[in-house]
Amino acid sequence: MLISAPKIHTDLLWDLTILFSGLGILFFAFVFIFRNRLSAKSLKIARQKKILAPIISNFLFYETDATKEENYEYIKLKIEIRDLLKIQFNRLVLTEILLDLQKDLSGDSRNRIFKLYQNLELHLDAFKKLRNWRWEIVSKGILELTQMRVLAAYGFIKKFINDKRGVVRKQAQIATVTLKHEGISYFLDTTRYGISEWQQLKLLDVLRNFEDFTPPRFKAWLTSKNRDVVLFALRLIKHYNQNDANKSLIELVKHKNDQIKSEAIQCIKDFGVFEAVATLKSVFRNCRVDIKLQILDTISSLGKEEDIEFLQTLVSKESNFLVKSKAISTINTIAPETYVPTEGIDKNITTKSFETNVEDNSTQLSEVMNNNELNKDDSLPASDHKEDSIDMQDHLDPELEDEIIFDLCFMEELEDILTEFNESEDQEVNYLPLDFLPMVSEVEELKSTVDPQTTENSNVESKEILEEESFKVELEAILDKIKAHDQDVVTEDEKDSELEFLPLVVESNVEEDSEDLIVTTDEDILAMEVKEEEVIKEQRISNLYNKFLEVDWLPKQELENSETIAQKSIDWMAFVNESEGTGIMTQTSASNTSTWDENYTGDEDKDDNPIPDFYGFSIFQELFRTCDVESKLILLDEILAVGDEKEVNFLKTLKDDSDKKVRAKSEIILKELQALLSPEIEAEESIAQIQTNELEAQQPNLDKEKPESISQINTIDVSTLNKEEDSLKSLEFCFLNGLISENDNNQMPQFELDFELVGTPIEDKEDNQEINEINKKEVNKKEEKVLSSFIRNIISFPKKFK
């Protein structure tokens, strides 16, 4: 046989059958394994969420005026959650809960979530993710840090802005823009890759949701070499109505990219750039149909009679139906009724002149002019047609039209202002809305004064008089209201002046700039609070102590038995937590010194010396009794964070602890705490000295002595702070400097000065701007320093678990 077919080995097929059958059985099993795993996992998460969610809500909605029992529960929860967080799964669930919660909450509650997230050190897990090799993990980390507003992550994340992995890059871009207001500038400056439309959509969404955002002038990026940056800048220019880039817009109409061209044309139309019409006409020929339509649409808005010739040419030469129709529509917009309906018209009925108008294209232009002249002279009949309605508007008396528009806008504005005003009555007002004063009126009162029927039917004069009169009345009423409100605010601020202080931050080199009071904005303060928590913790002990002295529930008799001591510890902890919750940590030392002085004197009168008894007892003592070793180690960290002298004594007792780890750690903590406390004691001494000076200041002849004493204190403060690891100073010292300068100039009582600082006077706006500028620079420097210390923390983080 010359020709023979190769033999088929059916065994191979049977082997394949077995293989596929085996795989089939495997998949069958996997279906149920997967299913069980999925449901088990979701069950486990749900169960854990049930446990953790109440704890989280306790933390989030913990009230500062809670009862002692509640406070005790709160402390127990703190320990409990610390224990739970040792398990990675719990950390994951907790992160998930917080991420979900932040989506549903806003305002203060949301900020609490952000704070809690970082307090529980969950952000360190997210930081770890940034180092992972898998893109989805890195992206998840970035997302987490962004959603939880970890500002310290900004420096890390912005490095990914040009990452070659698309998802990581996009996530980093969103994060950069979200975390800081200046992020958008950085992003537009540095991005090398294209920005997809979807990404632009998301970035704009981030910007739109910013509060108090002053966008940069986006025209700066119209010269970018990155095509997408130019495109996005154009869209942002349009969105923020930045009409200061007309020349660039006209140039961009000539761009090769149709999207850029289209956006530039849209901007030209929106901003009414009349000088662009010539360029639009010149580029028209080489454009796509949709761009042509867009150009014609723009010409219909901006065009004049001299543009009709160009449009006429289009009508006669253009082959595309849509473009042709649009050109006719544009002509009719510029010169109404140049083209009249031709479809379905019985031509036998039409007059000769009308026929001529329709049929003879060569004479159309002159007739357009005639028509326009006629239109100017005669009032037009009412019409439903869009173009006609526009034309009607053109023929309205411009002054009357302006008045109508003004009235409408005014009333809307007025309503908005009044609504805002009423809403904010119970809130803290930092400045008087004086810039709105001429616009302010009250709608309801206006309505009652002016009968709507009469207003509608009466002539313009009577309407004007009525409105003028009512306006006066309204204005006066509103002015009174504002004044009254102002007084209320002042009174409230006076009442709260002991507590309501702006948290002030200065750098350690404040000695050199001691005359410049650095006032941070609320946002900056928030940001700084988050980042400088560690620094503030070092300073807050003295504040807490001073504040604690104010509390009149302090027992007078000596605390002897352990129960009383434990109760006292709860009180103390409750106070600590209260302070954390209300931001008392950020009080200025000046207020503390005054209140401290008063209370201290008062306490001295009431009791011989109750404080030392309590002062010598550590709140951690009671907690240590019931804790396991792991919790003790965590509590030791807490001691370092919040502890003071009494903890030193307590730590000394731990030298004899049965556990080796606790002994070793307590020694380390003791040393660190002692090192931390040495400047604290000095600072307290300096504060005590201020009190003495303040008391003396009541006598008129002390004016000269004050600066001397204060400068002495300053020297002490700065010198002590310079020794600290972090270069940031406490808020108290910052305020102290402010107090000094203000007192020197105005000799104002302290609480009045406090009010001045909280409610920034309008006349000082310019000064404040300067201060803010300086402050911004200072804050940037500080952020860099905080970041560097943060990096150290991150690096040392794994050691904590060893």
Added chain:
Amino acid sequence: MDSSLFKIFIEYLNIVFLVFTLVLFAMFSIMGYLSTRNSIHYRNKNSFVDLSRIMASPLAPSITIIAPAYNEGLTIVENIRSLLSLQYVNYEVMVVNDGSKDDTLQKMIDAYDLEKVERIIDPEWNSKPIRGVYKSRQRSFSKLTVIDKENGGKSDALNTGIQLSENKYVGCIDVDCLLRPDALLHVVKSFYQRTQKRVIAVGGVIRVANSSKISGGTLEEIRLPKKWLARFQLLEYTRSFLLGRMAWGRIDSLLIISGAFGFFDREIALEVGGYDTKTVGEDMEIVFRMRRYMHERQLPYTIEYIPDPLCWTEVPESIKNLVNQRDRWARGNLETLFTHKDMFFNPKFGRLGMLSYPYWFFYEWLAPILEFIGFFSIIIFYYMGILNLDFFLAITMTVYAFSIMFSFYAILWDLYSYNQYTKTKDILILMFCAIIEPITFHPLVVWSAIRGNYKKLFKVKSGWGSQVRKGFAKT
């Protein structure tokens, strides 16, 4: 001599069948791998996206959803309500009444308070005359536009919609389809996520909604179909959309976008002249033409595929309707392949010509014919006593095992990705379907394909056929 030659011929025929089968296994295995990778990538990538925040963005593009309606009086009002409640701001619902003989138009006019409006229509556009354009007097239905035109078929209705739309993207859907509320957000994301390539079309998965609980135009509870025929189709759709198309999407060689849920860049759709009105496989044909258009101009482009279950539809529950549907699909397939025959193994079209087209030719068009011939050959050979029984049994069992294995994998992957059917009973039923499908449902599909090809090749006049809808509202 003659008998030995015949024997050799038979042996070579066996080898051809074997090679064909092994290539099929290889292709399906590669598809399984690619779709798995693509699904994982898609899942990871989209786990960071909060689509809802974007729906009212000033940069969000405008979309027109075109829904042709022919004798849909029973369900039209409810279906439109469902379309009007999608989570997106910048969109228009354009229902094209394709000369319905029932009260479809009147029901729409009554339910949505429609009035006739003037609309400029390009006289050069080639479609059946438009009788009127309707808009609602009520602001709450301002997104709705109804076009009433003379009957011209689905393609003609869609073309009218594309022409009259003024938006950047057009979505062509079946009016009886149920879209998930965030469907348009997914579509916009797909159109907008590329920087280097222009996305000319977006397709998505079609899921089976038979027996599911639907209320007020929204899917309330997903249930397994009660009818076996629908169950088989559910399994088939899962395999095809979740594994097949996902794999083609991964290598950017998708050649078909389902007519029930397909979105197009309007500019390109108009450039290629819209849908071909002479074919019943218009959804496949327009994709071929759009790809050709971009390829010939060497423009960077892509077609995106969304695996999320965004579109739910009612599949035929009677054998007659099913056979009609598959008959039409087979004819459409043949027509499209014939129209674009110059692409067959043409390297000018890259992967499209060298991979997608040949696959479609051999395994979508030729496979059922070979199966049909093979089935009859076996019977004849058996009676002639020349059947290689060993080989026949071995290859049949291999194909059968592979078929079950592949279906199981599809079920597994569906469970892992979307977990639609949570009851153990439902999963077991689907698995049972996978086991009996090759001997029950598949022959029906093969027969339908043969019928369709016969009709086309022998020019037997046949149109779209019709399917009587039960209507979602009544399920």
